[in-house]
Amino acid sequence: MRAKTETRRQAILDAAAVVFQETGFERTTMAAICERLGYSKATLYNYFASKEELFSAVVFEATEAEFQATLEALDATVEDMTEALQKFGRGLLTLLYSPQVQAVRRLIVAEAGRSELGKKCYELGPVRNEAAAAAFLQHAMDTGQLRQADARIAALHLRGLLEAEGLDRFLFQTLEPISAEEINATVARAVAAFMAAYGPVQA
């Protein structure tokens, strides 16, 4: 029973991914997704309460692998802190500025007031990300690779610095496609500022 449920859920996600890609979020209907699957509307709504919920599930699935890879960059045994943070930053910005994640973030911001979607995505995304980054920074503080500070605040400051250059452009939708080169330069500047603020105290 469990397996069947999982199989159906996956089938819905696969079909929805194709339909969203073909017709865009606005013009996609739950009916169109049902049609492709040969499922009844009742079955579909049994798995996903709304088009918004389905869309965010599609995107989370699509980005989960990249998200995990980003977290792996936070290797606690790393020796060069600047390099580790740059790797983390490049992964994070590449993820955040991908058209797919930009689209879902925008949807979430727009929908958040009308549903529980915002809170759910907040817990799946930023909360997990922040906790992993804070644990990594705490370890680096304990081993003297960073100066002692509040690791949660340090994680938020790191994130704030990484997003600083692109954020307003994202919010106001003037964000042009960003090249890997630009991301590297942005990340290098952010990590340099972070290390100046949180790096080990010079003897």
Next chain:
Amino acid sequence: MRAKTETRRQAILDAAAVVFQETGFERTTMAAICERLGYSKATLYNYFASKEELFSAVVFEATEAEFQATLEALDATVEDMTEALQKFGRGLLTLLYSPQVQAVRRLIVAEAGRSELGKKCYELGPVRNEAAAAAFLQHAMDTGQLRQADARIAALHLRGLLEAEGLDRFLFQTLEPISAEEINATVARAVAAFMAAYGPVQA
């Protein structure tokens, strides 16, 4: 003629502010605003092309005074840089986290894909803010109160640090009302990190 145009525009803004406040953005119609004014729809649309444009004009007018006060905190003759940046930060976060500005930011993010509203607001808000902050920081670098760096990037990093703690909560709409005390503490932490990164090089 010019004066009459200005008078009418102001009358529309005043009436719209009342109607938006009474009925909320969603349920407000351009017809309801016309009715209150005794104007024809054609007249109203002559001044504002859409409800969204009218709403953002209302909010910009309402927040302009505060915005200017925030910029005044960037007094180039200031002696204590930390104090000046904290004053700027408190003004900025108080403005950004006010229910009024939160509402318009959310609207802009949601609408930005569908109209020119995002770009227009981007130029009115962040671009002006960033330019003023960069000019202030450049002056402080020139007088040795901050170390030499790219002033535009420094301004973006300052902004990123100031917004770091509240941003995800804003985007995902889990931002509870913030007290002046919390804003002060958030700003103090952000400015401390900024000064560690950009403060004068210790002799």
